[in-house]
Amino acid sequence: MTRTEDDQGADDVEKRVIETSGLTRVYGRGDVAVHALRGIDMTVDPGEFVALMGASGSGKSTLMNILGCLDRPTEGSYVLEGEDVSQLNKDKLAGIRNRRIGFVFQSYNLLPRLTALKNVMLPLMYNGHQSLSKGEMRERAVSVLEAVGLGDRIDHRPNELSGGEQQRVAIARALVNDPSLVLADEPTGNLDSKSGDEIMALLRQLHRSGATIVMVTHSAHDAAKAQRIMALRDGRVTARDLGVEAARRLESVTSLEGEAR
Amino acid sequence: MNFWRTLRVAWEGLTLNKGRSFLTTLGLIIGVAAVIVMMAVSAGAEAEIADQIDALGANLIVVMPAFQPGGVAGMGRARSGLAYPDDLEAIRQGVDGINGVSAEQSTVQEIRTGGNTLSGISIVGTTADFLAVRQSAVALGRFITDEDNTRRNEVAVLGSGIAQELFGEQNPLGQRIRIGSVNFVVAGVMERKGVVGNTDYDARVYIPLSVVFQRYSTSRFGGDTLNTVLVSAESRGAMEQVMQDITMVLARQRGVPTSEPDFGLMTQDTVIQAAASTTEAFRNLLGWVAGISLVVGGIGIMNIMLVSVTERTREIGLRQALGARPRDVRLQFLLEAITLSLIGGLGGILAGVGGSYVFGELGTMRTALVPMSVPLAFAAAATVGIFFGYYPATQAAQLDPIEALRRE
Numbered sequence: 001m002t003r004t005e006d007d008q009g010a011d012d013v014e015k016r017v018i019e020t021s022g023l024t025r026v027y028g029r030g031d032v033a034v035h036a037l038r039g040i041d042m043t044v045d046p047g048e049f050v051a052l053m054g055a056s057g058s059g060k061s062t063l064m065n066i067l068g069c070l071d072r073p074t075e076g077s078y079v080l081e082g083e084d085v086s087q088l089n090k091d092k093l094a095g096i097r098n099r100r101i102g103f104v105f106q107s108y109n110l111l112p113r114l115t116a117l118k119n120v121m122l123p124l125m126y127n128g129h130q131s132l133s134k135g136e137m138r139e140r141a142v143s144v145l146e147a148v149g150l151g152d153r154i155d156h157r158p159n160e161l162s163g164g165e166q167q168r169v170a171i172a173r174a175l176v177n178d179p180s181l182v183l184a185d186e187p188t189g190n191l192d193s194k195s196g197d198e199i200m201a202l203l204r205q206l207h208r209s210g211a212t213i214v215m216v217t218h219s220a221h222d223a224a225k226a227q228r229i230m231a232l233r234d235g236r237v238t239a240r241d242l243g244v245e246a247a248r249r250l251e252s253v254t255s256l257e258g259e260a261r
Numbered sequence: 262m263n264f265w266r267t268l269r270v271a272w273e274g275l276t277l278n279k280g281r282s283f284l285t286t287l288g289l290i291i292g293v294a295a296v297i298v299m300m301a302v303s304a305g306a307e308a309e310i311a312d313q314i315d316a317l318g319a320n321l322i323v324v325m326p327a328f329q330p331g332g333v334a335g336m337g338r339a340r341s342g343l344a345y346p347d348d349l350e351a352i353r354q355g356v357d358g359i360n361g362v363s364a365e366q367s368t369v370q371e372i373r374t375g376g377n378t379l380s381g382i383s384i385v386g387t388t389a390d391f392l393a394v395r396q397s398a399v400a401l402g403r404f405i406t407d408e409d410n411t412r413r414n415e416v417a418v419l420g421s422g423i424a425q426e427l428f429g430e431q432n433p434l435g436q437r438i439r440i441g442s443v444n445f446v447v448a449g450v451m452e453r454k455g456v457v458g459n460t461d462y463d464a465r466v467y468i469p470l471s472v473v474f475q476r477y478s479t480s481r482f483g484g485d486t487l488n489t490v491l492v493s494a495e496s497r498g499a500m501e502q503v504m505q506d507i508t509m510v511l512a513r514q515r516g517v518p519t520s521e522p523d524f525g526l527m528t529q530d531t532v533i534q535a536a537a538s539t540t541e542a543f544r545n546l547l548g549w550v551a552g553i554s555l556v557v558g559g560i561g562i563m564n565i566m567l568v569s570v571t572e573r574t575r576e577i578g579l580r581q582a583l584g585a586r587p588r589d590v591r592l593q594f595l596l597e598a599i600t601l602s603l604i605g606g607l608g609g610i611l612a613g614v615g616g617s618y619v620f621g622e623l624g625t626m627r628t629a630l631v632p633m634s635v636p637l638a639f640a641a642a643a644t645v646g647i648f649f650g651y652y653p654a655t656q657a658a659q660l661d662p663i664e665a666l667r668r669e
């Protein structure tokens with residue numbers, strides 16, 4: 001079932017994962033200032049799987065970076081699991097990125113000289129709160145790699161893996177610290193449709209097991225796999241629960257826009 | 262991330278580019294090697310000086326004729342030697358607190374016995390006080406006596422090596438030997454003393470000073486005059502007084518004012534100073550080489566680290582995205598710089614130790630490896646690594662994760 005604006009007040013008991021109000025982000029200043037976000041109010045509840053759509057340049061990545069604590073908003077507040085993180089210092093933000101957020105990039109961003117296993121272990125190494133032994137780290141990394149279906153590829157390096165497999169390693173890496181929020185910015189953007197579908201199936205499976213996911217996509221086909229579709233335009237939220245049909249229309253509009261460029 | 266894991270990561274970073282890493286450390290290798298060689302050479306020079314002092318004998322005062330102002334340098338009466346035996350006797354009688362007064366006048370001659378001929382042997386004419394002044398002793402028979410000198414007895418005392426070569430197992434005492442064209446009787450054999458400074462004491466032959474003047478002297482040095490008179494003070498504390506007394510007594514004896522003596526006094530301290538000043542120039546030079554190479558090596562490391570930070574910007578961004586704090590990134594690159602420096606330091610230690618050894622073996626210079634120089638060199642390398650690694654590491658730590666991730 002999908003949630004609407006109206007029934008959100010009902011489960012105050014459970015803390016929202018994301019709650020932003022008036023988020024703005026301005027790149028540069030003066031004449032060259034780019035207003036990438038112009039006041040974003042959005043909420044994501046625990047266990048939700050939200051797809052974020054919008055034309056190129058509408059501010060999706062900018063928003064994801066802020067939600068992922070990689071960037072700070074120019075104005076507005078961002079409350080993550082009840083804690084305002086919009087003005088935390090770099091060290092605190094690093095800790096949040098490490099333990100509470102799993103980020104999946106369009107271009108996988110694996111370290112080429114490390115094996116799949118070592119890549120997945122990276123976030124564990126920076127997790128100062130849990131001092132796991134090397135063996136425990138290995139064990140955890142292996143179990144998430146198995147969960148994404150790569151149990152037989154743990155010692156392969158990225159250049160020995162297909163794009164879909166690399167993205168699955170990246171997802172395993174995002175999950176290894178058991179985050180409260182998974183953010184994926186066009187996770188299927190670099191993949192053919194078959195590999196893309198596999199990644200989407202994986203994200204759905206993740207969602208079913210209770211994960212909270214926000215995913216940026218240009219594809220209505222992928223967005224349809226999410227529970228709710230949000231639309232962004234010129235740095236503003238234009239829809240919070242777009243129907244799949246509307247999403248298809250949006251997709252054709254944005255791809256037309258893309259062609260028009 | 263904990264220290265050891267960060268060190269691992271740093272190491273992996275370095276091994277990405279082994280050739281480049283090695284070339285980067287060359288400057289440091291040279292610098293550290295220079296530090297070690299410099300210290301070895303300094304220590305060698307000090308040992309050399311110590312030997313010279315030993316060779317001179319402790320508490321020794323050397324009396325020498327002074328250059329005469331007014332004479333043409335090196336010609337005519339540029340020097341007027343010390344008189345034998347009058348000047349010697351004046352000091353012996355007029356100065357208290359001395360062990361003895363002696364003089365040495367050498368000539369190089371051929372020695373022949375019935376069966377053996379040794380050529381190029383250093384023949385030293387001296388007096389009875391030689392034993393006290395040079396802290397030597399006789400093993401067999403006796404040394405030259407005052408009587409030998411007054412009577413010009415043709416007796417010889419052999420260094421232990423010469424005795425061995427000429428007579429082997431035979432008793433040398435009373436044997437006849439021919440030195441140049443003069444016949445001598447062997448009166449004694451010295452104890453082994455070995456090589457001190459540049460002198461092989463066992464390869465010399467001692468005869469009375471008066472005999473050298475009579476039989477071997479050329480008129481070049483002005484007949485019975487000496488170039489040096491050696492006085493041994495009883496103690497180091499007595500040296501000052503003894504030197505004053507010598508100046509007074511000798512000035513009176515030679516009829517010159519004490520304010521303008523025609524002779525000079527030299528002690529072991531003067532020798533130390535002279536030797537020290539010659540090695541100091543060399544030491545300074547090496548010190549500069551060492552310092553400059555360390556700095557150049559450090560700049561090389563800084564340069565390569567900056568390149569590395571630029572090349573790996575995306576990696577840095579990713580690590581930040583996964584939770585690396587600025588200090589984790591800084592530590593990673595700092596450790597990389599330090600590891601690089603320490604490898605340079607290690608290479609430098611090997612090169613320095615090897616270099617010191619080769620220098621010593623070639624005989625170009627005396628060297629003595631200083632054990633302290635190894636940890637010192639290591640510390641210097643580590644310091645260079647920290648100092649020159651800090652800036653690039655900070656550059657890396659301050660990167661913005663999004664900017665860094667976007668970089669190709």
Ligand SMILES: Nc1ncnc2c1ncn2[C@@H]1O[C@H](COP(=O)(O)OP(=O)(O)OP(=O)(O)O)[C@@H](O)[C@H]1O
Nearest residue numbers: 027028034036054055056057058059060061062063
């Ligand atoms: N670092 C930056 N400096 C200046 N302007 C920027 C910067 N990053 C993004 N922008 C601008 O902000 C706006 C939003 O960019 P953003 O990357 O968020 O768009 P997007 O929705 O993710 O687009 P796409 O679908 O193409 O990925 C764009 O106009 C972009 O040019």
Ligand SMILES: [Mg+2]
Nearest residue numbers: 060061062185
């Ligand atoms: Mg984008």
